[in-house]
Amino acid sequence: MAISKQSVYEPLTENTAISLALRLGLFPEGTPLTCREIGDGNLNLVFHVVDQTKNKGVIIKQALPYAKVVGESWPLTLKRATIESNALRTFSSYVPEYVPKVYYSDESLAITVMEDLSHLQIARKGLIEGKTYPLLSQHIGQFLAKTLFYTSDFGLNQQQKKQLAQSFVNPELCKITEDLVFTDPFFDHDTNNFEEELRDDVETLWNNSSLKLETAKLKRKFLTEGDALLHGDLHTGSIFASDEETKIIDPEFAFYGPLGFDLGQFLANLLLNALSRNEEEREPLFAHVEKTWEVFQQTFSELWENQNVETYAKVPGFLQEVLDRTFTDAIGFAGCEIIRRTIGLAHVADLDGIKDKEERLNAKRHALRLGKTLILKRESINKIQEIRQLFTQTTLVNN
Ligand SMILES: Nc1ncnc2c1ncn2[C@@H]1O[C@H](COP(=O)(O)OP(=O)(O)O)[C@@H](O)[C@H]1O
Numbered sequence: 001m002a003i004s005k006q007s008v009y010e011p012l013t014e015n016t017a018i019s020l021a022l023r024l025g026l027f028p029e030g031t032p033l034t035c036r037e038i039g040d041g042n043l044n045l046v047f048h049v050v051d052q053t054k055n056k057g058v059i060i061k062q063a064l065p066y067a068k069v070v071g072e073s074w075p076l077t078l079k080r081a082t083i084e085s086n087a088l089r090t091f092s093s094y095v096p097e098y099v100p101k102v103y104y105s106d107e108s109l110a111i112t113v114m115e116d117l118s119h120l121q122i123a124r125k126g127l128i129e130g131k132t133y134p135l136l137s138q139h140i141g142q143f144l145a146k147t148l149f150y151t152s153d154f155g156l157n158q159q160q161k162k163q164l165a166q167s168f169v170n171p172e173l174c175k176i177t178e179d180l181v182f183t184d185p186f187f188d189h190d191t192n193n194f195e196e197e198l199r200d201d202v203e204t205l206w207n208n209s210s211l212k213l214e215t216a217k218l219k220r221k222f223l224t225e226g227d228a229l230l231h232g233d234l235h236t237g238s239i240f241a242s243d244e245e246t247k248i249i250d251p252e253f254a255f256y257g258p259l260g261f262d263l264g265q266f267l268a269n270l271l272l273n274a275l276s277r278n279e280e281e282r283e284p285l286f287a288h289v290e291k292t293w294e295v296f297q298q299t300f301s302e303l304w305e306n307q308n309v310e311t312y313a314k315v316p317g318f319l320q321e322v323l324d325r326t327f328t329d330a331i332g333f334a335g336c337e338i339i340r341r342t343i344g345l346a347h348v349a350d351l352d353g354i355k356d357k358e359e360r361l362n363a364k365r366h367a368l369r370l371g372k373t374l375i376l377k378r379e380s381i382n383k384i385q386e387i388r389q390l391f392t393q394t395t396l397v398n399n
């Protein structure tokens, strides 16, 4: 369905979003519609259009020609909307149960019209409220194993994979991650944002040359390894959840990257929530960290055994080598994500929302020690269960 061949970009308002929904035939003419802009992310507009009589809605997400969080001084490609709708469609061909349905997209208007997931809750918000989402790690482990396997050279014809990779070249959004996740937090850069009380801890981190070397190696992987189609920004704010369902949204950072990156970001955001909780309430987060990896490993291995298109698949040791490398990289990427969410430009409500100032600063100091340890020790961590030990060990100041 197309509105017209020459749709001209302009940012929607709540009123024009309603007109668009009617023009697209998403609701019968004359339906009493209301609309609210509900975007709470850093980059885009999100309109919730609802048929009041049936309490049924759709979501119209629109990219702005700049990063919303900063404003027009930070121009940003509108192409990210097309990347997002194409990534949702690609993921849907492998795991329709874990992504919203895309009803319509328009490259010129930079919009994606998709399934309304308002019956679910953004996982970060629920986790902050103390919810545990028992199926979250099983679902994310499966989502990652299937999407990564089927878009890699192991699950996809290798020439088709190259063509798919071409359609997800996403330099501007990758640059945001290269800067905000892998670079700026490790230097005295003006995008950084932290409480003055943390300055000594932050300067110690900036002066740690081993940490910089290891982070440089991780950044290089992100820059150069095109293993599979990644979500690219898989934090708990990009996941809708309930006790039964999990849906992944917001893949505008999608690109072909290293297998361990999405895993690392997701694990980091579970750990960031654990950092915000009292000791006795952390268990469900540690259990999710472990189960995510276990489900990923098992599902990816089954796909490898049964559906691999690569001639070398059955060579003893090859699967283990891919899993080991993914595991080690994921731990390092998790360390980078924890550090950037603590002192970089884009924070998380899990830590910033801790009301008591001393508790908040202590949680952030703990986050910096944990992030640093994950980056520096990643090659010697052999089992996912070791993460909870490192979490406890880094509670102590001398780590
Ligand atoms: N499919 C959806 N159904 C219901 N609400 C949604 C949907 N997609 C996004 N939202 C709401 O909009 C917010 C911002 O969406 P998101 O895709 O994360 O935007 P951004 O790209 O700006 O980060 C989400 O936190 C959620 O509250």
Ligand SMILES: CSC[C@H]1O[C@H](OP(=O)(O)O)[C@H](O)[C@@H]1O
Residues within 6 Å of the ligand: 040, 041, 042, 043, 067, 069, 176, 177, 180, 233, 237, 238, 250, 345, 346
């Ligand atoms: C200026 S972009 C900062 C940050 O925002 C993105 O997250 P989201 O779109 O989900 O709010 C991404 O994590 C970027 O690093």
